[in-house]
Each structure stands twice: as C-alpha cells, then as structure tokens.
Amino acid sequence: MPGLFQRMKAIFSAKADKALDKLEDPRETLDYSYTRQLELLQQVRRGVAEVATSRKRIELQAGQLNQQMEKLSVAARRALEAGREDLAREALTRKSGLQQQLTELQTQHAALQSEEERLVRSSQQLQARVDAFRTRKETIKATYTAAEAQTKISEAFSGLGKELGDVGQAIQRAEDKTAQLQARAAAVDELLASGALDDPTGLAQDDITRELDALASGAQVDNELAALKASMVGGQPGQLGGASAEVQGELPAGTFEQPPAPGSTAESSTSENLR
CATH class of the missing domain: 1.10.287 (Helix Hairpins)
Structure with missing residues (x-):
C-alpha cells in the first residue's frame, strides 16, 4: 500500500x-x-x-x-x-x-x-x-x-494553428461557394442563350433570333433611308424638280453645280421668268 x-x-x-x-x-x-x-x-x-x-x-x-x-x-x-x-x-x-x-x-x-x-x-x-x-x-x-x-x-x-486554421477553412469554403455560384450563373446564361430554358420575362433570345432581328433592323434602316432620299428629291415643284434631275444627269459624278454669280445673265433671266 x-x-x-x-x-x-x-x-x-x-x-x-x-x-x-x-x-x-x-x-x-x-x-x-x-x-x-x-x-x-x-x-x-x-x-x-x-x-x-x-x-x-x-x-x-x-x-x-x-x-x-x-x-x-x-x-x-x-x-x-x-x-x-x-x-x-x-x-x-x-x-x-x-x-x-x-x-x-x-x-x-x-x-x-x-x-x-x-x-x-x-x-x-x-x-x-x-x-x-x-x-x-x-x-x-x-x-x-x-x-x-x-x-x-x-x-x-x-494550417497547424487551431484558430487561424479554422479561419483558413472558412476562407476555403467561401471560395468554393463563390466558384460554384459563378459556374451555375454561367451555365444558366448558356442555357438561356441556346433556348434550352425559357425566359419568363421574354427578354432573353437565342443566337438565331438575335441575328434575324439584326438583319430585319438593318433592312428597315435601308428602306427608311431610301424613302427619305426620294422625298427630298421628289418634293421640288414641277419643272424645277425635272431640271434638277436633268442637270444632275449631265454633271459628272462627284461634282456639284455652282450657283450663278450675282448680276450674271442667268440670274437675270431667272428673275424675269419668275415675274
């Protein structure tokens, strides 16, 4: 004992x-x-x-x-x-x-x-x-x-420290969750773009739809531009419009008609016709 x-x-x-x-x-x-x-x-x-x-x-x-x-x-x-x-x-x-x-x-x-x-x-x-x-x-x-x-x-x-080791694990978990969310967001965007998923808001479009809309928009712009040019040319009164067209047809490409000098014969005849 x-x-x-x-x-x-x-x-x-x-x-x-x-x-x-x-x-x-x-x-x-x-x-x-x-x-x-x-x-x-x-x-x-x-x-x-x-x-x-x-x-x-x-x-x-x-x-x-x-x-x-x-x-x-x-x-x-x-x-x-x-x-x-x-x-x-x-x-x-x-x-x-x-x-x-x-x-x-x-x-x-x-x-x-x-x-x-x-x-x-x-x-x-x-x-x-x-x-x-x-x-x-x-x-x-x-x-x-x-x-x-x-x-x-x-x-x-x-990583041997207890307190700081826990902090390191928390940082690792946060990085993993962030990477997972980023991957999910990228996957959803790809599915919406390909049409595999429907967008309830109706704002998302697939690649083909976007290309067609772009072509339609371009054609509409060209048509509106041609109509605007026609309205600007065809809107002149009778003979003046025709004279302008003839003059434009006689002038070489890339040149513009010079206006008559003040006091010239052309200006006087034009004034008499107007009277």
Whole structure:
C-alpha cells in the first residue's frame, strides 16, 4: 500500500506540474521575480536607514555627554578655587561615570558604523544585480514574445494553428461557394442563350433570333433611308424638280453645280421668268 500511495502521489504531481507548465507565462514569472527583488532591495535600504538613524542618535548622545563632562570639569576647577575639595571630587566622580558611558557609546557607534557600511555595500551590490536582472528580463521577454508570434505565424501558414486554421477553412469554403455560384450563373446564361430554358420575362433570345432581328433592323434602316432620299428629291415643284434631275444627269459624278454669280445673265433671266 505505501508503494501505491507513493505512485499515485508521483502521478498527481506530474499531472499538476504539466498543467502548471501550460498555465505559466515566463513573462509574468520574470516580472514577479523582478518585483520581489525590488521589495528585498527596499527592505535593505530601510535597514540602512534604521542603522544610520541609530548611529546618528548615538552621536547626539555622545555630544550631550561631552557637554556635561565639560561642565563638570569647569565646576571642579571652580570648587578647588573656592577651597571646596569635596565638591571638586564629586564633580570629577560624575565626570568619570559619564566618561564610561561615552566609551560605551563610542563602541556602539563604531559597531553601527561598520554595520551601516556593510549594508550600504550590500545595497549597492543588490541594486547592480537588480538592474542586470531587469535588462536580462526585458531581453528574455522580447525574445519570448517574438518567438511566440513567429510560432503562431508559422502554424497559421502551415494550417497547424487551431484558430487561424479554422479561419483558413472558412476562407476555403467561401471560395468554393463563390466558384460554384459563378459556374451555375454561367451555365444558366448558356442555357438561356441556346433556348434550352425559357425566359419568363421574354427578354432573353437565342443566337438565331438575335441575328434575324439584326438583319430585319438593318433592312428597315435601308428602306427608311431610301424613302427619305426620294422625298427630298421628289418634293421640288414641277419643272424645277425635272431640271434638277436633268442637270444632275449631265454633271459628272462627284461634282456639284455652282450657283450663278450675282448680276450674271442667268440670274437675270431667272428673275424675269419668275415675274
């Protein structure tokens, strides 16, 4: 039984790792790691600030002790000048106690200063590592994004991509339907033109009917043109019409009769006849 449970645990662990691997985005993981490093760097900087604050506090206490010791020295000198050796001894005793406190403060100050310097160096090193990691992170993210896009494009062209593969199939179906409709339209036009199908509107005609209609239309145009010419020639009054015909018969082909010049004999005779 223990072996069975261990095996089931290993199987579930493998399944979970595989599922997490599919869900994991390296870019998000890198951004999270960078954020964590910034938080740690901020903690180190806060530690440096706290140590520096403690060091500064000790320096202020040491300054106050030095002032008190200076006052006690002045007081001991004045007591001796006044003949009060007991007061001078008391002042020097207090000064000795303050001196011990000052020594302890100096020891703490040295330790804090050493710790501060160490933290500053660590902060600088960590800052350099964070900057280097940020540069590498952005490079990896850009490379991963480009590789992901290239993979999707390659899969789209090869038809392996699921989403774009469906789009390709839809385009193929649309092209097939378009070709089928075009072929059907061309077939119907051919059947209507050949007369195999009747046009309910009566507008469609076969080739023979169109040729006959064209010949009839041409003959009608020729007849109307001849009638128009006859009406233009035969519509002149009596002799003028005949004279014109005779003149036209005497003139060479391709020439036209010139009108009489103003004041000529022909014009005068014509005027007399008219009168």
